[in-house]
Amino acid sequence: MIPSISSSRFYRVSYLCYVLLFFIFLITPLVVVAAFSFNDSLFPSLPWNGFTLDWYFGEHEPRLGLFHDDALLESIGVSVQVATVTTLASLALATCNAFLFEREQFPGKNFLYVLMLMPLVVPGVILGVSILVFSSTVANWFEVTFDYDIEALRPGLVLVALGQFAFITTIATLVISARLRKFDVTQEEAAMNLGASRLTAIATVTLPFLKPALLGAGVVAFLMSFENFNTTLMLVGSDAPLTIAMFDRLREGSTPVLNAVSVLLMVGSACLALISVFTQRPEKE
Amino acid sequence: MSAGPGGSFSRTQYRLGFWLLLAPVVLWLGLLIILPHIDMVLVSLRERVASRQYEFSFSNYITFFAEPLYWNTFVRTAVMSIVATLLTLMIAFPVSFYIAKVLSGRPKMALFILCLIPFWVSELVRTYGWMILLRETGLISGALQWLGFIDQPVELLYNDAAIMVGLIYTSMLFMVVPLVTTLDSLDNSLIEAGYDLGGSSWHVMRSIVIPHAMPGIMSGCIVVFMLTLGNYLTPTLLGGKDSLWFTEQIYTQFITRFNWEQGAAFGILLLVLSSLIVWAGLKVTKQSFTRVMS
Known part of the structure; x- marks a missing residue:
């Protein structure tokens, strides 16, 4: 069972085969998506007609490549905007939360902590519809009372960002809290003994210490926002983020341009993953 | 030593800091999690009887x-x-x-x-x-x-x-x-x-x-x-x-x-x-x- 316990050759070989099969199962769908982005065919399916880069650089229908497909490029832009706003907002709040839960003692703290974890156990679709219902209740009330329609509370990018922010903040809080817990408070006290105000001490001593966690949480938050589907689906208005645009095309049955987008996403995620691995490394010493 | 003259000041500062930390988390959970779910429960318990006219009901x-x-x-x-x-x-x-x-x-x-x-x-x-x-x-x-x-x-x-x-x-x-x-x-x-x-x-x-x-x-x-x-x-x-x-x-x-x-x-x-x-x-x-x- 473990290397120090002897086991039969048959057992070891079949165990290894199982693990290999598992990894083939994990990798195959991604390899297939990537491979068919280079297939010289109008459909992402067999037969293999040879290699082409049309699905990246093709300029005309029906072979409109990713880099000339304005609708897709625009939706990527929308996703980047939403993800940037969501990431910055959730990092700011998560840092406050980390200080609140790690440093302060107050009645009802445990209850608030459990509440803070709640967004993780609410299915994304339901989080989306609940925010949709509540925001339109507020907007309707405003319209009736003040005769003014708050555009931001109707389905659209503001609501999408709010919906994603609602649960991404919890994840960011967990990451940043874990790092803050390791911080030695005496360092901050030393800074204050040397004449720094509390805020200066936090800004010059504590926040630099939190930097790896902030970066790590930022990468995760950006990816989660960029790739979010369930919550976004319920709150989206006329501007579609990339996941929604891709979903619509997938249902219609699209050309391999979607494979090209997927490859772009894989490259993007890989870069972000490298950034987070790179920034997390020093703390392992 | 530093707690001497600044003691009471840093304490009020600390209390203010506490409320400043508490406010955003309460706003976040209240406005984006708790109230939306309460509102969803309320909406699920009503029935449209006419345009913009609702009544309490378990019909849904x-x-x-x-x-x-x-x-x-x-x-x-x-x-x-x-x-x-x-x-x-x-x-x-x-x-x-x-x-x-x-x-x-x-x-x-x-x-x-x-x-x-x-x-x-x-x-x-x-x-x-x-x-x-x-x-x-x-x-x-x-x-x-x-x-x-x-x-x-x-x-x-x-x-x-x-x-x-x-x-x-x-x-x-x-x-x-x-x-x-x-x-x-x-x-x-x-x-x-x-x-x-x-x-x-x-x-x-x-x-x-x-x-x-x-x-x-x-x-x-x-x-x-x-x-x-x-x-x-x-x-x-x-x-x-x-x-x-x-x-x-x-x-x-x-x-x-x-x-x-x-x-x-x-x-x-x-x-x-x-x-x-x-x-x-x-x-x-x-x-x-x-x-x-x-």
């Missing part, structure tokens, strides 16, 4: 129980989510054990990271990969023809097995990570001691490894179950029009039929089911919510 819940389609979809979603969770656990456990206990050093890190890679990529892309593999003109159908098992293309998409494969694939990470973490913390000498005392492999597994891994198994199962129950993308794309997933009913009521009262009732029912099963899972294994979540 009565409709749910009276209409077999809704009721069946609900049960079907729950049962398939439980099956998917158990299958994910059974597939992931041996792999996690291999990574945590059989391997060590660099191969261990490499394989663990390899497990995580697919999940850096959007769920949409992963599901798309399965569509290309399973569809009639897809790779698996092509491979089966080439091998001579079948003589014409076969449609493997749009059935429950396809949904199940997609759900298991999508959930794998959330099972492997907690399992590897807990199994890794199990001391090898405990397993050796089990063998020395004459235990069989099965016995050692059942009375040493699995009890030790229970927190990981539980948190993996809870997260996978919730994600599966609330999944919309995978059942819709891999199951086609007849996938009958409960989140699709919610979507239809809200977006297609614009019957928000009914949709809200469905949402509450799904939320209650999900919370009940999470709660029951924690009770049965005596785990605490905050521990499993973080």
Whole structure:
């Protein structure tokens, strides 16, 4: 069972085969998506007609490549905007939360902590519809009372960002809290003994210490926002983020341009993953 | 020394700091989590009697129980989510054990990271990969023809097995990570001691490894179950029009039929089911919510 316990050759070989099969199962769908982005065919399916880069650089229908497909490029832009706003907002709040839960003692703290974890156990679709219902209740009330329609509370990018922010903040809080817990408070006290105000001490001593966690949480938050589907689906208005645009095309049955987008996403995620691995490394010493 | 003259000042500053920290978290949870859910409960408990005229009523819940389609979809979603969770656990456990206990050093890190890679990529892309593999003109159908098992293309998409494969694939990470973490913390000498005392492999597994891994198994199962129950993308794309997933009913009521009262009732029912099963899972294994979540 473990290397120090002897086991039969048959057992070891079949165990290894199982693990290999598992990894083939994990990798195959991604390899297939990537491979068919280079297939010289109008459909992402067999037969293999040879290699082409049309699905990246093709300029005309029906072979409109990713880099000339304005609708897709625009939706990527929308996703980047939403993800940037969501990431910055959730990092700011998560840092406050980390200080609140790690440093302060107050009645009802445990209850608030459990509440803070709640967004993780609410299915994304339901989080989306609940925010949709509540925001339109507020907007309707405003319209009736003040005769003014708050555009931001109707389905659209503001609501999408709010919906994603609602649960991404919890994840960011967990990451940043874990790092803050390791911080030695005496360092901050030393800074204050040397004449720094509390805020200066936090800004010059504590926040630099939190930097790896902030970066790590930022990468995760950006990816989660960029790739979010369930919550976004319920709150989206006329501007579609990339996941929604891709979903619509997938249902219609699209050309391999979607494979090209997927490859772009894989490259993007890989870069972000490298950034987070790179920034997390020093703390392992 | 520094606390001398500045003592009372830093104390008021500290109190102000506390309220400044508390305010955003209360606003966040209040405005984006608590009030929306309360409002959803209120909306689910009303019935439109005329334009902009509503009355308190349980009719949306009565409709749910009276209409077999809704009721069946609900049960079907729950049962398939439980099956998917158990299958994910059974597939992931041996792999996690291999990574945590059989391997060590660099191969261990490499394989663990390899497990995580697919999940850096959007769920949409992963599901798309399965569509290309399973569809009639897809790779698996092509491979089966080439091998001579079948003589014409076969449609493997749009059935429950396809949904199940997609759900298991999508959930794998959330099972492997907690399992590897807990199994890794199990001391090898405990397993050796089990063998020395004459235990069989099965016995050692059942009375040493699995009890030790229970927190990981539980948190993996809870997260996978919730994600599966609330999944919309995978059942819709891999199951086609007849996938009958409960989140699709919610979507239809809200977006297609614009019957928000009914949709809200469905949402509450799904939320209650999900919370009940999470709660029951924690009770049965005596785990605490905050521990499993973080």
